[in-house]
Amino acid sequence: MTDRLRDKIVPVTAILLGLVAAWYVFAYVMNAPFQRDLDRRAGETPGFSEFVVKTMTQPKPTLPAPHQVAVNFFENTFLRKVTSNRSLVYHAWVTLSSTLLGFAFGTVLGILIAVGIVHFAALDRSLMPWIIASQTVPILALAPMIIVVLAAIGITGLVPKALISTYLSFFPVAVGMVKGLRSPDIIHLDLMRTYNASKAETFWKLRLPASVPYLFASMKVAIAASLVGAIVGELPTGAVAGIGAKLLSGSYYSQTIDMFSALVAGSLVAVLLVTAVGIVGRIVERAMGGQSA
Amino acid sequence: MxxxxxxxxxxxxxxxxxxxxxxxxxxxxxxxxxxxxxxxxxxxxxxxxxxxxxxxxxxxxxxxxxxxxxxxxxxxxxxxxxxxxxxxxxxxxxxxxxxxxxxxxxxxxxxxxxxxxxxxxxxxxxxxxxxxxxxxxxxxxxxxxxxxxxxxxxxxxxxPFVLLPPPTAIAQRLANSLPVLMADVNQTIFRSVLIGYALGCAAGFAAAIVADRFVFLRRGLLPIGNMVSALPIIGVAPIMVMWFGFDWQSKAAVVVIMTFFPMLVNTVAGLAASGHMERDLMRTYASGYWQTLVKLRLPAAMPFIFNALKINSTLALIGAIVAEFFGTPVVGMGFRISTEVGRMNVDMVWAEIAVAALAGSVFYGVIALVERAVTFWHPSIRGG
Structure with a gap:
């Protein structure tokens, strides 16, 4: 426990505190010119400490101070009704639902592709370059078109956004699963041969269990990518609902504090999702008889 | 088999x-x-x-x-x-x-x-x-x-054409509007992406060297860097556009932020990759910190660094294009995509995407080629 305290908690906390301090300094530096301008127009000459306080309390600062963001985040998360349009919980839920749907599609698709690649040599050679090339396509650039075009034929709501998440999340799963399904040693594969196991039996009893750790590692990456897809997918719909929409409407009206608290909410969702996948992974591994690390 | x-x-x-x-x-x-x-x-x-x-x-x-x-x-x-x-x-x-x-x-x-x-x-x-x-x-x-x-x-x-234009129509559109596409590539790739990519990777690399020197800093930065890589950083795009204006500087800033952390985390991991034996050997040669760094640890870290460069090449393209959705001058790939979608010129959108995919593949390919030349000793390359 003391090791953990010394090796991890103390340094991380120290760095985080340093970052917050730097943030305050930057907030002062970036907001000062505008505040000076305001004071000159109003004919005031505040003292230094008064001036610093003023730079931290602007309604639309260039860079909001951390406590401004914290207050805004707290108000919009806990003090508003969950169904309210201004509640961050509501927006986070909208984003979360399309993230999860897209993640589910992406994981299934990735696993199917991986199974195909491992079992058919022709697929390995012809599909793999395409999968890699598919990720050099900036899919997020496609997002507006997918949304608008699908809306043109009457598909709106959750599915178009989820499709973008799917595209982003299938790749890590496919690559990780190919690695995982190929991870059993030759010795183990040979053992299955001596048992006269069929291809299906080898798959279910050896390859699939061996690939589980790889699957969860890549699902962590995939769910983060899925969230990014969902957020960007909300941009072209014209800022209706969701964290992306909140960011866009914030940028329309220069509501920097709102934008920052939306960012905080998005980051929080990301951390929760990745942690959840990690916990599920650990439970599954333990249920399969793995040793806890 | x-x-x-x-x-x-x-x-x-x-x-x-x-x-x-x-x-x-x-x-x-x-x-x-x-x-x-x-x-x-x-x-x-x-x-x-x-x-x-x-x-x-x-x-x-x-x-x-x-x-x-x-x-x-x-x-x-x-x-x-x-x-x-x-x-x-x-x-x-x-x-x-x-x-x-x-x-x-x-x-x-x-x-x-x-x-x-x-x-x-x-x-x-x-x-x-x-x-x-x-x-x-x-x-x-x-x-x-x-x-x-x-x-x-x-x-x-x-x-219907709006839903999915045939490839020949896209190719035709691409051939007919080369000047426009070139201007967009010039704005997005050669300014936002390349400048931001170079700055972000260099900054991440420098930060990693510093973090590697001071154990305390490394222990603090590494968990934070790992966490940040899961965050939707793309969300800072509207803020950067507000700070740095509509031109390429704001897009480059987004790219810098997106590429910084993968580079930091990978380089720190790479610097730890050389074995104890090799480091001890360097000590017996009486080489100092910098000599060990340049002659042993950086070469050993190269596979990790190139991994980050590859990841960043796609991230940079995405960051620049998405940042353009939040406001740009009237040129650029993201700008073109969002306006042409609004006018239902889907063939132009597809042409732009084809160009982006081509640029992304070339970018990735160049890095992969350099990697082959630099890390020729690594098993994954020696093995063919």
Whole structure:
């Protein structure tokens, strides 16, 4: 426990505190010119400490101070009704639902592709370059078109956004699963041969269990990518609902504090999702008889 | 390995039978030399002749109880003969759905391509001169098949242009609007992406060197860096646009932030990659910190650093394009995409995406080539 305290908690906390301090300094530096301008127009000459306080309390600062963001985040998360349009919980839920749907599609698709690649040599050679090339396509650039075009034929709501998440999340799963399904040693594969196991039996009893750790590692990456897809997918719909929409409407009206608290909410969702996948992974591994690390 | 081959043999035999069946079906059901749906130039029917020749050859060989001529030749001839016919007859449909017998030919073409790919990735083409050709031929045939299917399905099923334009229309649009596309590439790739990428990677690298020097800093930064890589950093785009204005500087800033952390985390991991033995050896040579860093630890870290460079190449492109959705001057790939979508010029959007994909692939390819040159000693490259 003391090791953990010394090796991890103390340094991380120290760095985080340093970052917050730097943030305050930057907030002062970036907001000062505008505040000076305001004071000159109003004919005031505040003292230094008064001036610093003023730079931290602007309604639309260039860079909001951390406590401004914290207050805004707290108000919009806990003090508003969950169904309210201004509640961050509501927006986070909208984003979360399309993230999860897209993640589910992406994981299934990735696993199917991986199974195909491992079992058919022709697929390995012809599909793999395409999968890699598919990720050099900036899919997020496609997002507006997918949304608008699908809306043109009457598909709106959750599915178009989820499709973008799917595209982003299938790749890590496919690559990780190919690695995982190929991870059993030759010795183990040979053992299955001596048992006269069929291809299906080898798959279910050896390859699939061996690939589980790889699957969860890549699902962590995939769910983060899925969230990014969902957020960007909300941009072209014209800022209706969701964290992306909140960011866009914030940028329309220069509501920097709102934008920052939306960012905080998005980051929080990301951390929760990745942690959840990690916990599920650990439970599954333990249920399969793995040793806890 | 042997199970793999057995598996392939079964699949191949299955496809082979299917292919023969379809060829026979076409021969029986339709007058071979002039398919009823063919509305292209008549001379195309001549293309059928090599296929006919092959079939006759097979029959003759069979009669004389000799070995069959290589299947690959037959499949290749089949493709040569039927694909142009399929494509040429597309023009005749003119927005209406294709007659039903058209689809047998299309199916036969796709199946033949699949079979050809299967044969080319078989054991016969594993090594040597043919192996090299097959390595490029298999993905190429697959890609061409996809494009062919796309074109045929879109045109023959009369899918609305807005939903999915055929590849030929996209190519045409691309060729016609090269100056516009070049200006967009210049703005987005050569300014936002490259400058931001260089700055972000350099900053991440420098931060990693510093973090590596001070253990306390490394212990604090690494968990934070790992966490940040899961965050939707792209969300800072609107803030950067507010701070740095509409021009490329704001996009470069987004790219810097997106590329910084992957570089930091990977470089720190890479600097820890050299073994104790090697470091001890450097100590026995009485080399100082900097000598050890430059001569041992940085070269050992190169695979990790190139990994980050590769990840960052796609991230940078995405960051720059998405940042343009939040406000740009009237040039740039993201700007073009969002405005042309609004005007329902989907072929222009697809052309822009094709250019972006090409740029991304070239970017990635260049990094991969440099990696091969720099980390020639690494097992993954030595092994071929």
């Amino acid at each position: 042997s199970t793999q081959r057995g598996m392939n043999f079964v699949a191949t035999a299955f496809q082979r039978t299917l292919l023969y069946l379809i060829v026979i079906l076409i021969m029986l059901l339709y007058p071979l030399l002039e398919p009823p749906y063919l509305s292209g130039p008549r001379w195309l029917s001549v293309l059928m002749l090599p296929l006919l020749a092959y079939i006759i050859l097979v029959l003759v060989q069979r009669y004389r109880r000799n070995a069959l001529p290589p299947l690959e030749i037959g499949v290749g001839l089949f493709l040569l003969a039927f694909v142009p016919i399929c494509l040429a007859s597309l023009r005749g449909f003119a927005g209406e759905e294709a007659p039903r017998n058209y689809w047998t030919t299309v199916a036969a073409c796709v199946l033949a391509a699949w079979l050809l790919n299967d044969l080319l990735s078989g054991a016969k083409y594993r090594s040597g001169w043919w192996g090299n050709i097959a390595k490029f031929a298999v993905p190429t045939i697959f890609s061409l098949t996809l494009l062919f299917l796309w074109e045929v399905l879109v045109r023959a099923l009369a899918i």
